Amino acid sequence: MESLEQLRDRLLTRFPAAKVELVLNPGASPEHSLLLEAASAREIALFLRDDPFVKLDYCSNVTGLDWPDKEIIETKKVSVPDPAGGPAKVVEEKTKRLQPGYLEAVYHLYSMALKSTAPVILRLRTVNRSDQVTLPSLTPVWRSADFQEREIYDLYGIIFEGHPDLRRLLMWDGFKDHPMRKDYVAPDDFEWEPTPHGVVHERAKAHYPLPGDRLGQTPAGQQPGTVSPANPTTQPEAKP
Amino acid sequence: MSDAEREDLRRHGILLTSLEELYNWGRSNSIWPLQFGLACCAIEMIAAATARFDIARFGAEIFRPSPRQADLMIVSGTVTKKMAPLVVRLWNQMPEPKYCIAMGACAISGGPFKQGYNVLKGIDRFIPVDIYIPGCPPRPEALLHGLTQLQEKIKAERLAGPDTARHLRPENPGEFPIPDYGAHDLQPPNNPALFSPPSLPRKP
Numbered sequence: 001m002e003s004l005e006q007l008r009d010r011l012l013t014r015f016p017a018a019k020v021e022l023v024l025n026p027g028a029s030p031e032h033s034l035l036l037e038a039a040s041a042r043e044i045a046l047f048l049r050d051d052p053f054v055k056l057d058y059c060s061n062v063t064g065l066d067w068p069d070k071e072i073i074e075t076k077k078v079s080v081p082d083p084a085g086g087p088a089k090v091v092e093e094k095t096k097r098l099q100p101g102y103l104e105a106v107y108h109l110y111s112m113a114l115k116s117t118a119p120v121i122l123r124l125r126t127v128n129r130s131d132q133v134t135l136p137s138l139t140p141v142w143r144s145a146d147f148q149e150r151e152i153y154d155l156y157g158i159i160f161e162g163h164p165d166l167r168r169l170l171m172w173d174g175f176k177d178h179p180m181r182k183d184y185v186a187p188d189d190f191e192w193e194p195t196p197h198g199v200v201h202e203r204a205k206a207h208y209p210l211p212g213d214r215l216g217q218t219p220a221g222q223q224p225g226t227v228s229p230a231n232p233t234t235q236p237e238a239k240p
Numbered sequence: 241m242s243d244a245e246r247e248d249l250r251r252h253g254i255l256l257t258s259l260e261e262l263y264n265w266g267r268s269n270s271i272w273p274l275q276f277g278l279a280c281c282a283i284e285m286i287a288a289a290t291a292r293f294d295i296a297r298f299g300a301e302i303f304r305p306s307p308r309q310a311d312l313m314i315v316s317g318t319v320t321k322k323m324a325p326l327v328v329r330l331w332n333q334m335p336e337p338k339y340c341i342a343m344g345a346c347a348i349s350g351g352p353f354k355q356g357y358n359v360l361k362g363i364d365r366f367i368p369v370d371i372y373i374p375g376c377p378p379r380p381e382a383l384l385h386g387l388t389q390l391q392e393k394i395k396a397e398r399l400a401g402p403d404t405a406r407h408l409r410p411e412n413p414g415e416f417p418i419p420d421y422g423a424h425d426l427q428p429p430n431n432p433a434l435f436s437p438p439s440l441p442r443k444p
Contacts, residue, residue, distance in 0.1 A: 170358060172322050172421040179357040186357050187425035200355070208439060 004032050007054065007120065014047060015040055023123060033106070033121035038135055041124055042162070045141040048109065048120070056109040056120055059142035064152035065104040068129070068182045072097045101129045103158050107138060107145070126158060129181075137163035155180035260399045267311075267337070268299075268394040271387070274310035274330065275303035279317025281344035281377040288380035298387050307333040312390070313367075314383075318346035318353060319360040321426050325418045331367045332415045337407035339394070341386055342369045345376045352376070365430035367416055368406075 002010070004022060011020045011034075018040035023033045036044055048056045074095050079088040103126045108119040126133045137160035139145045149160045150169040157178035160166055168175060177184055246256055277285060288295045295301050304310040307330045319327060331340070342363055345351030353359035363369060370393060373386040397405035406412055416434075419426040430437075 170320075170322070174421050174423060176423040184357070187429065 002053075004034065004120070008034060010054075011044055011047070015044060018044060020044070031121060033123050035123045035125065038124060038126075041122075042136045042138070042141065045122070045138050048122075049141055055111045055113045056116075058110045058112045059107055059138070059144050060110055060119065061106075061108040062138075062145045062148035062152065063106050064156035064158060064180065065106060066129070066156055066181045067101045067104060069101040070099045072099050102126050103129055103133055103156050105135055105149075105152055105158055105160075107142075109142075133157055134159045134161050136161050137166075139163050154178070157181065261395075263399065264395045264397055268391040271298075271300045271312045271339070271390065271394075272302045272304050272310050273300055273312040273314050274307055274334065275305045276330070277316045278319060278323065278327075279344075279346065281316035281347070284377045284380055285314055285316045285343065285383060288383045293380040293384060295384060295387065298384065298391065300387055307331075308335065310334050311338055313338065313340045314343050315340065315347040315363045315369075316343040317377075318351065319363050320358050321360055322358070322421075324360045324363070324366060324426060325421070327363065328366045328416055328418045332418070336412070336414060337405065339370045339390055340367055341371045341373060341383075341390065343373045343375075343383060343386070344378055345374065348372050348374065360426075362435075365435045366419065367431075368434060 008020050008022055011018065019037045021035040023035045025031045025033065048054050074097060076093045076095065077090050078093045079090050081088045105124045107122040107124075109122065110116050110119055124135045126135060135158055137145070137149055139149055139160070140162060146164070147169060149163055150165070150167060152158050153160060153163075153166055154168040154170050155178055167173065171179070179186075241256070249256055277283075287293060289301060289303065300312070307313075311334075313327075313331055313334065315327065331338070340363075342348045346353060346359065347363050350356075350359050350361035354361055360366075371386045371390050373382050375382050378386075399405065399408060413433075417428075417431060419428060421427075
């Protein structure tokens with residue numbers, strides 16, 4: 001089996017117009033991957049499946065990723081000359097940059113014919129997270145991607161163009177949210193339970209205000225009008 | 241006549257009983273469960289029906305594939321929000337008297353998936369539960385114990401008087417509202433007639 005760099009070069013010679021990028025993920029067990037662009041992904045996938053030297057005929061796993069908008073602060077050291085003629089001062093200059101978020105679909109491919117042991121990983125990225133979330137479906141290439149692409153559509157909201165049957169898989173049809181996105185807000189059916197762990201307890205304290213608190217004041221991060229049916233004024237005064 | 245005297249007569253071969261007792265004895269020893277499973281608890285339920293544990297000893301071996309013929313709903317496993325309306329619909333289709341066992345942590349409270357987005361936090365939000373069997377999953381013995389507890393409950397039911405059994409009371413709803421699939425959650429998220437969330441005890 002050739003290395004990922006060789007595979008990228010092979011793809012670039014075969015598809016000169018396409019953009020294929022090597023995404024490195026170094027570490028103790030490195031998992032490098034190839035980033036494809038949406039326009040040429042289908043052709044490249046067909047080539048990867050059918051080319052006798054690559055023959056990636058088995059798509060074992062497809063999964064989604066959500067990368068939210070990220071604010072990156074870069075610090076740069078700038079030397080400012082002293083107007084009085086002294087030595088130049090070194091000042092740290094901070095620049096903020098908003099890295100736009102995107103959704104990602106990751107395909108793990110193996111070759112049954114060539115008996116590959118490590119997966120070849122493909123990545124596809126959407127333009128953003130809100131309105132341009134269309135990616136080409138690879139289900140026509142690897143049939144096993146069918147349900148997994150449906151699951152990604154359900155949980156992340158990536159629309160796979162060319163998928164034969166793109167419906168929600170786990171949630172019902174009228175469901176509007178995509179629960180695996182980082183900014184998903186779960187329905188407010190929270191309830192206190194007798195043995196809460198820390199996060200649950202913090203959330204419970206915000207959810208059930210103290211009896212002395214002013215009524216109508218909702219805790220931070222909670223929509224008004226969604227206070228749970230438990231009336232805070234009639235709560236039993238027991239030991240916490 | 242006291243229970244001691246009656247036991248004394250029974251030892252001498254004279255059986256004295258009431259219609260209520262006879263009726264409940266018959267019902268409690270022929271509970272037919274509804275044949276459906278939702279998750280891994282269902283495997284333990286199936287194990288309870290096999291020869292090793294043998295739920296037939298308690299008269300509950302006839303798992304019915306139709307809710308019209310079933311007396312007992314064993315909610316065995318994780319109830320997802322997508323599945324909850326169907327479980328309530330099955331419950332509505334069962335004729336009275338009917339009983340419900342919530343088997344395992346998920347059916348009781350959502351279990352390890354309680355904080356998730358797609359799991360109902362306990363089936364008792366929508367249908368009345370008679371017996372709760374804790375465990376993840378409960379062993380078949382636990383299910384058998386739950387069944388015998390249900391039998392005790394049935395045997396203690398009264399056919400008349402102020403503490404009449406639930407299925408004989410005229411105000412018993414019989415049918416329970418089936419939640420709709422909403423845009424973000426089930427609508428309503430629970431049946432307020434059955435369930436209200438517990439409150440957090442706080443020091444003022």
